[in-house]
Amino acid sequence: MAKITRNPAPRKAAVPKKKAKAAAAKRKPAKKAVPAKPSLKAPRPWTPAEIREAFSRFQQANPEPRGELEHVNPFTLLVAVVLSAQATDAGVNKATRALFEIADTPQKMLDLGEERLREYIKTIGLYRTKAKNVIALSAKLLSDFGGEVPRTRAEIESLPGAGRKTANVVLNMAFGEHTMAVDTHVFRVGNRTGLAPGKTPLEVELGLEKVIPSEFMLHAHHWLILHGRYTCLARKPRCEVCLINDLCRWPEKTV
Ligand code: SF4
Known part of the structure; x- marks a missing residue:
């Protein structure tokens, strides 16, 4: 005897073939993106x-x-490094050879004055700003550090025109720090x-x-x-x- 189903489930309406295909494509999991180029392996670290x-x-x-920046003491080293930003060592040496003969201490640099200093260093890029900084750092060395180049990074970095690189060079070359x-x-x-x-x-x-x-x-x-x-x-x-x-x-x- 045939089984009687009281509430047969309503039959799904037929979906047109084209629409069914599109729906199936939508449901397909997206293919994993393949990188255009295989990523380069990081080089093996040095042992x-x-x-x-x-x-x-x-x-x-x-x-x-030896470093190639010419100097005769920590002060002239500091000045040479400040002057060397965005300039070559050879270019700085050319200008400082004559300058350091007459101004190798902060006091002598102040006595020389900004205007005459500019004349000595005018072949170096950004010489106007650099001259201002060298005069200001000379004044600060005299007022805050007894005319000596200080020996700590923070103190050197507090000088006008001196940043981390300047401090590192001075600490290494003038004071033998690592x-x-x-x-x-x-x-x-x-x-x-x-x-x-x-x-x-x-x-x-x-x-x-x-x-x-x-x-x-x-x-x-x-x-x-x-x-x-x-x-x-x-x-x-x-x-x-x-x-x-x-x-x-x-x-x-x-x-
Ligand atoms: S360190 Fe030596 S081998 Fe390596 S790129 Fe420079 S010159 Fe070439």
């Missing part, structure tokens, strides 16, 4: 042994590296080699300070600057003569 090896080679090649001044060369080398990648000079500075063994820190700043200036050039790095080409992590190195 402590590799870092030691790199700096041993720098040390062997140049045991006593600081790492990051200029354009050190920034490039830190990133390219993979020694201390960073988006800002401060990130690179802190990264380098973290990985470089203390015994190399006194000269590390100069080794890296000189490496960037003469070997790991911005446009065409000279990888074929590079001391650390086997250790460098730059994917585009030419060796």
Whole structure:
């Protein structure tokens, strides 16, 4: 006997084929987006042994590296660094050779005066602002620090025209502190080699300070600057003569 269903479910209205297809397509889970390019793997970080090896080679090649900014005492070093912002060391030296003969102390700089100072440094970019800063920092050294260049980062950074990089250079070169001044060369080398990648000079500075063994820190700043200036050039790095080409992590190195 046939089973009687009292309330049969109402039959679904027939959906036209085209509409059904469109609805099904809508319900399909979206395909996973495939990245256009496979993401590049971050280079393998340097091992402590590799870092030691790199700096041993720098040390062997140049045991006593020197900065190229000419100066005769901490004050003239400070002035030279302030003048070197966005200028080459060679350009600064050309101007300061004559200047430091007559103004190698804050008092002598004040006696010279802003107008005459401008004449000495007018070949350096931004010389008007820099002259103002050098006069103001000389006055502050006399009024707040007994005419001496102070020995702490905060005090140096409080001087007109002096920032973190200036403080790092002065602390390292004048007072033998293990600081790492990051200029354009050190920034490039830190990133390219993979020694201390960073988006800002401060990130690179802190990264380098973290990985470089203390015994190399006194000269590390100069080794890296000189490496960037003469070997790991911005446009065409000279990888074929590079001391650390086997250790460098730059994917585009030419060796
Ligand atoms: S191998 Fe080339 S890119 Fe790497 S540090 Fe040396 S010069 Fe620079």
